[in-house]
Amino acid sequence: MDIGLQLTTEKTGLKIDPRTKIMILITVGIIMMSGKLTGVEYILRIICTFVPFVLLLSVRQFKSAFGYLFILLCVELCEGFIVPKTQGVLNLVIMIICGIISRFGPSYLCGWYVVKSTSVSEFVTAMDKMYFPKVITIPMSVMFRYFPTLKEEYSSIHDAMKMRGIGKTVKNPFVYIEYILVPIMMSTVQIANDLSAASLTKGLGAHKKRTHICDVRMKVFDVMLIVVLIAMLVIFFIF
């Protein structure tokens, strides 16, 4: 599962409105982060576990979808049945590992899906339709575009360090951080310059209302999804 280019629209199959996607992200984030392991909330958690699976299937990432499902089900079952039966250090270790995977895994994959399946122009259009101020949407769309780049930069720096035989030999953590961070910061400045040049050509600097070419509309499916998500949140907060 590489974080690289955008998936094209023909490949994504199921088309969901960006606003619905953000709603999915919020719901899964809230329920997974603070979910309990008893009663209704455990059921909600199980449902949320399946959300990224379905989303991944919809963009044809079969391998990672099933891999994710396997890992997450193991972890959920572990949390539900094994954790209450163990004690002491073992309990703490299992708990922490399971906790990190089950809390961040689904949110991470949902976020991955949103970034990967939404083009920047779709995102900006959706935000414009929600009357979000420009000063927030522009930095945010830049961020969305920059996250994958950041990962690429990191792996190239890592490779470059390996090639020169540094990396494992660096014992001092501060020096190691410096070796990683400084090149990343250099490229960050560079990318910021490139992007501002690009945005000028796209007319972002003009003080006029921009029109949008991409088709972003709430369909019946989106409305249904949002109703379900809100219902889940309501159930979550009441019980």
Place this chain on the structure above:
Amino acid sequence: MQKKFEIKDLITVGVFTALYFVLTFIVACLGFIPIFMAIMPLIAPILVGIPLMLYFSKVKHFGMVLITSVIIAILMFVTGHPYPIFIFCIGAGLLTELVLFLGKYESIKACVIGSSTFSLWILGMTIAFFFSFRESYFASLVDGYGQEYVDKMMSYTPTWMFFAMIAMCLVGGLLGGLLGAGVLKKHFKKAGMV
């Protein structure tokens, strides 16, 4: 001092906020191990202080730091932190704006102090352990994490810890700022990028 807010500034905000957020998130994940949760407010600002100083050197007028703090608040809220995060983020953002303004957006000293005040938003992530949030938060943790973990967590976070965390944020931010200033001087001044 430029007055006008340009598209270039918004892009700078976006790129640096992304870098800042990723680094913070990495450190925050360590917070699952109880002892790290207690010292996270010290470690996080030291690490993120380095890019933050570079960012502050690019900030030339009011608003950019505030936007960064609002975006961080939104992202933190989406990833499941409670609502007080907004108050802390925006408060820290405004305070930092004030510090940078007093330094006329040029002085390195103001940037270092700004790095220290900006780190205060991290308190928003840990506020759930304290004051009126404490009881209900730990009660909700018992179900999810088990009594063992909650006891450990509780023993690391008595109420005075909150004030210690304020100090940790400030000191960590200060150290991070100084470290960042050093890195800037060593690498970026030479390359003419600041």
